[in-house]
Amino acid sequence: QVQLQESGPGLVKPSGTLSLTCAVSGGSISSSNWWSWVRQPPGKGLEWIGEIYHSGSTNYNPSLKSRVTISVDKSKNQFSLKLSSVTAADTAVYYCASRDIVVSGPYYYYYMDVWGKGTTVTVSS
């Protein structure tokens, strides 16, 4: 069973760059899954940030696209998130997740079935 673990600084200064890593254990990052980042500001809902495939292909939330980079390191079996020019609005719990896909006849089922426990990042001087 795949397990995910986020890591990175819990405090980032305004205008700085937030950097997080998600370690994948119990499976290979080169599997057929896409690897995702999701965040949740205090008291608010879930926000999809983006995802990466082991080939390096990415999809990003249009509202964050100009500031987000997601990368994969196959040698370390991990993927990473960088979010630049952060403000207090980027304070959130950041989750990494594994997105799978099932084909059933003509239909494609997309879902995030494995999640990390989440890591809190606060943007403050």
Next chain:
Amino acid sequence: SSELTQDPAVSVALGQTVRITCQGDSLRSYYASWYQQKPGQAPVLVIYGKNNRPSGIPDRFSGSSSGNTASLTITGAQAEDEADYYCNSRDSSGNHPFGTGTKVTVL
């Protein structure tokens, strides 16, 4: 538009049935997945695809879809089902936005 809209809150009496809905244009083309989140915990997948439950999810959770609306139904709600629920779906651009979330209170 890739927005997914949910009712902010619903309540259900213990043992009764509650339906949570998710509306969005992308749902005409793609099935939703549903996530349960309890305070201080990571989300947990409860339904995906047409009506599929991951291992370990009780069969009182079911899903359905019609037009631009996806629904999650809890039949015989239990106290432990009190949580926030989010839908998620692929959109035509390959993005995977979440719904606005629904807080379910079990009375």
